[in-house]
Every structure is written in structure tokens, then in C-alpha cells.
Amino acid sequence: MVDRANRPSALSAPGASDPEAQVDIVGSGSSSKVIATLPSGESVEVLLFGATVTSWKSNGGKTENLWLSEKAVLDGSKAVRGGVPVVFPVFGPPPKEGHATSALPQHGFARTSRWEFLGKSTSEGTADSNSIKLDFGLYTKGLSEEARKAWPLDFGLVYSVTLSKDSLQTVVNVRNEGETSFEFQFLLHTYLKIQDISKIAINGLGAVEYVDKVLDATTHKQSDSSITVTGEVDRVYKSIPQDTTSVVEDGKPRFDVVRDNLQDTVLWNPWIEKAKAMADFSPDDAYKQMVCVEVGAVQGWQKLEKGEVFEGGQTIKSLL
Numbered sequence: 001m002v003d004r005a006n007r008p009s010a011l012s013a014p015g016a017s018d019p020e021a022q023v024d025i026v027g028s029g030s031s032s033k034v035i036a037t038l039p040s041g042e043s044v045e046v047l048l049f050g051a052t053v054t055s056w057k058s059n060g061g062k063t064e065n066l067w068l069s070e071k072a073v074l075d076g077s078k079a080v081r082g083g084v085p086v087v088f089p090v091f092g093p094p095p096k097e098g099h100a101t102s103a104l105p106q107h108g109f110a111r112t113s114r115w116e117f118l119g120k121s122t123s124e125g126t127a128d129s130n131s132i133k134l135d136f137g138l139y140t141k142g143l144s145e146e147a148r149k150a151w152p153l154d155f156g157l158v159y160s161v162t163l164s165k166d167s168l169q170t171v172v173n174v175r176n177e178g179e180t181s182f183e184f185q186f187l188l189h190t191y192l193k194i195q196d197i198s199k200i201a202i203n204g205l206g207a208v209e210y211v212d213k214v215l216d217a218t219t220h221k222q223s224d225s226s227i228t229v230t231g232e233v234d235r236v237y238k239s240i241p242q243d244t245t246s247v248v249e250d251g252k253p254r255f256d257v258v259r260d261n262l263q264d265t266v267l268w269n270p271w272i273e274k275a276k277a278m279a280d281f282s283p284d285d286a287y288k289q290m291v292c293v294e295v296g297a298v299q300g301w302q303k304l305e306k307g308e309v310f311e312g313g314q315t316i317k318s319l320l
């Protein structure tokens with residue numbers, strides 16, 4: 001099924017002669033996805049399941065920037081292995097007991113819930129055919145019974161995905177819609193697609209403290225300002241002063257990941273054994289073609305009182 005989403009939003013103001021970005025809703029049920037394409041060929045695909053961005057092509061549509069496993073499950077029965085899964089309201093395994101998130105699965109429910117497509121908009125007051133924003137919503141009433149039971153709190157999430165010529169912006173807005181306060185963590189689990197892990201360097205995390213989940217789960221300080229990945233890495237960099245984490249490939253800038261109101265970043269690559277052990281990670285040696293740079297608020301908890309809102313996200317620039 002292909003259904004052109006032509007619902008004009010309040011922000012849409014394309015001039016009559018401007019070529020418009022195209023937005024299509026493809027598929028049905030849990031495998032429905034929204035595809036937006038700019039007149040210049042760049043595109044983004046967002047699965048309603050998890051509001052997971054599964055593809056982002058820049059460079060006139062010629063360069064795929066996100067890694068997606070060949071065995072990623074895209075029918076809504078499992079979190080997607082690749083793209084940009086949304087982690088909320090808990091990062092990693094929840095605290096064993098005594099916290100409101102304790103009964104939730106690893107990384108929470110946002111990545112395994114079906115979101116609503118709220119509509120599209122272009123830049124305010126301009127006929128900017130070089131940018132399109134897609135909004136997705138997830139509310140308490142949209143959760144599975146299981147998730148609602150495990151986290152019985154009233155919330156509203158609006159996730160905005162903005163495609164521009166050379167960048168992708170993904171921002172979440174969390175609102176407490178209940179009578180009591182709640183705490184949450186949030187992270188964008190972005191799988192960046194690279195050519196060869198042995199040729200990349202990650203810059204912008206120098207002198208930052210991190211928890212090394214592979215080594216000993218204790219805090220270390222990043223001594224080299226340029227990080228290379230030569231084995232399994234699973235590190236939570238916290239309270240990062242600089243906004244941008246850069247990925248350089250073969251000596252050339254490849255991605256800038258710019259955080260907005262988020263202080264932490266997880267660096268993850270499963271390497272050989274862990275990649276093999278994941279049934280949905282394929283091919284086995286694809287760990288060489290991906291690196292996760294995951295921006296988030298995952299140290300401690302964000303607290304929202306009744307009616308309060310939190311907003312945070314990232315802009316990824318493709319520098320090819």
C-alpha cells in the first residue's frame with residue numbers, strides 16, 4: 001500500500017512552483033513506514049514500530065549513512081538491529097528493584113511500541129524544499145498492556161525527524177501528562193554506517209569521564225583525544241562539555257554528531273564474538289561496517305513534575 005501523506009500542517013507554506021518533498025506511507029500494520037524524499041534525492045525512512053529511522057540517504061540519495069543489519073526484524077516483533085532505535089524510559093538493564101522502571105525490559109518500551117505518524121511540515125514561513133520534518137507520537141494509551149502495567153505513568157512523547165540536504169535531526173519531546181512526577185532516561189541508539197572500523201577515529205570525547213562496561217564497569221578518563229576502535233567497546237561518556245562528537249574515516253571527516261540538551265554519549269561496537277552471538281546481527285563481520293555513537297541523558301535520571309516537558313536530541317551531519 002502506498003498512500004501519499006498530503007495532510008498540510010500549520011507550518012507548510014510551499015510556493016506553487018517549488019518542487020515539494022514527497023512523503024509516502026508504505027506498508028501496513030506494524031511494518032508501516034514513512035518515507036520522505038527531498039526534490040534533490042535525499043531520503044529518510046521511519047518505521048512506525050519504535051519510530052525507528054531505518055535509512056537516511058544523503059548526497060542526492062547516493063550515500064546511506066545508517067547501518068541496518070541484514071537480519072534486522074522489521075515486522076514489529078523485535079527491536080530493530082540498526083538505524084536509530086529510541087531508548088526510553090530506561091537505558092540498558094533497569095535497576096534490579098526499587099525503581100519505577102525496574103519491571104521494564106532493557107532499553108525500555110519506546111523502541112518496541114508502535115508510534116503514530118502525526119504529520120509533516122516544512123520550515124516555518126518559507127517554501128524550503130530542502131528540509132522536511134516528520135513528527136511521531138507515543139502516548140500512554142498507545143502502549144501495550146504489558147508496558148503500561150510495567151510503567152503505569154502518564155506521558156506523551158513527540159519525536160521529530162528532520163531531513164535536510166546534508167543532515168538529519170532527531171529530537172524528542174517528553175511531557176509528563178500525569179498527576180505525579182516521574183523519572184526517565186533517554187538515548188538515541190544510532191548505528192552509523194562506515195566503510196571500515198580499522199580506518200575510523202572518534203574525536204570530541206577527550207578528557208571526558210566514562211564508564212567502561214566491557215572492562216570493569218568503573219569510571220575512567222579519556223586520555224587520547226582521538227579514539228580508535230580495535231576491539232569490543234561499550235562506554236558511557238558522561239557530562240561531555242563539547243557539543244560535537246566527530247567520526248573521521250581514512251583521515252577525512254565523515255560524521256559530526258551534535259548533541260542538543262543531552263550530556264552523555266555511548267560508544268558501542270560489539271566486535272566479533274558478541275556480533276556472532278546476536279541472532280539479528282548479520283553478516284557476522286558487519287561489526288566492521290558500523291559504530292554506534294548514541295547521544296542521551298543516561299547518567300542518573302531526568303525528573304519531570306506534572307505538566308513539565310523535556311526536550312533533547314541530535315543533529316547528524318554527513319560530511320562526505
Ligand SMILES: O=P(O)(O)OC[C@H]1O[C@@H](O)[C@H](O)[C@@H](O)[C@@H]1O
Pocket residue numbers: 079092106107189213234235266268294
Ligand atoms: O542488544 P540491545 O538491547 O539492542 O543493546 C545493544 C547495546 O546497546 C548499548 O547502548 C549498550 O551500551 C550495550 O551494553 C548493549 O549491548
